[in-house]
Amino acid sequence: MIVIIDYGLGNPLSIKNMLKKVGAGQVVISNDIEVMQSAKGLILPGVGHFTQGMQNLQNQGLIEVLNDLVLIQKKPILGICLGMQLMTSFSEEGNCSGLGWIEANTKKFIFADKEIKVPHMAWSDTHFIKKPFSDCGFEEEVPRFYHVHSYFVNCKEQKDVLSTAEYGGQTFHNGIIKDNIIGVQFHPEKSHVFGQAFFKAFLEHIG
Numbered sequence: 001m002i003v004i005i006d007y008g009l010g011n012p013l014s015i016k017n018m019l020k021k022v023g024a025g026q027v028v029i030s031n032d033i034e035v036m037q038s039a040k041g042l043i044l045p046g047v048g049h050f051t052q053g054m055q056n057l058q059n060q061g062l063i064e065v066l067n068d069l070v071l072i073q074k075k076p077i078l079g080i081c082l083g084m085q086l087m088t089s090f091s092e093e094g095n096c097s098g099l100g101w102i103e104a105n106t107k108k109f110i111f112a113d114k115e116i117k118v119p120h121m122a123w124s125d126t127h128f129i130k131k132p133f134s135d136c137g138f139e140e141e142v143p144r145f146y147h148v149h150s151y152f153v154n155c156k157e158q159k160d161v162l163s164t165a166e167y168g169g170q171t172f173h174n175g176i177i178k179d180n181i182i183g184v185q186f187h188p189e190k191s192h193v194f195g196q197a198f199f200k201a202f203l204e205h206i207g
Helices: 012-021 033-037 050-059 062-072 190-206
Strands: 001-007 027-029 042-045 077-080 104-108 119-127 144-149 149-155 161-167 170-176 181-184
Touching: 001 012, 001 033, 001 181, 012 027, 012 190, 027 033, 042 062, 042 190, 050 062, 062 077, 119 161, 144 161, 144 190, 149 170, 161 181, 181 190
Parallel strands: 001 027, 001 042, 042 077, 077 181
Antiparallel strands: 104 149, 119 144, 161 170, 170 181
């Protein structure tokens, strides 16, 4: 069973529909601790403000629960968009501390060229560095994923980088990975065939 964590931010239904489409089996949207305990894998979605995301997790008593599930029990978890950013140590959005699972900061896009618009809203080529995502059915075509974000993650350790993309001439980390923790800045649930291939790789990764 895959559990999409419901903490009041994000589009969990779209994620659920895409997971079902690629044969994920039972997929549940829930913030129930017992349900999350029984999950084979977790997904932390999110669209919105970093500070609001951390407050929602805190208000629902989910931070300690997630720390136990992810850091102690080592349950596989995928963070999507804001969900990935919340995994970092700190965000410039609200100058707020995150969950601190990955040694990384979430930083705002700032460009001297005012013609470069923020947020970054585009389909962007993504270069995967690590398996199984580096060879998850894209064949010779460079995968392209849909992004909508004003902030990006900057990993302190190269070993934690799963993938990169480019915007405004700046290369940024749009995927992170550390043991059982995976995060992506893009929206696989909105990325059609590439998103399906990514979710299939995630399901294979968690076994």
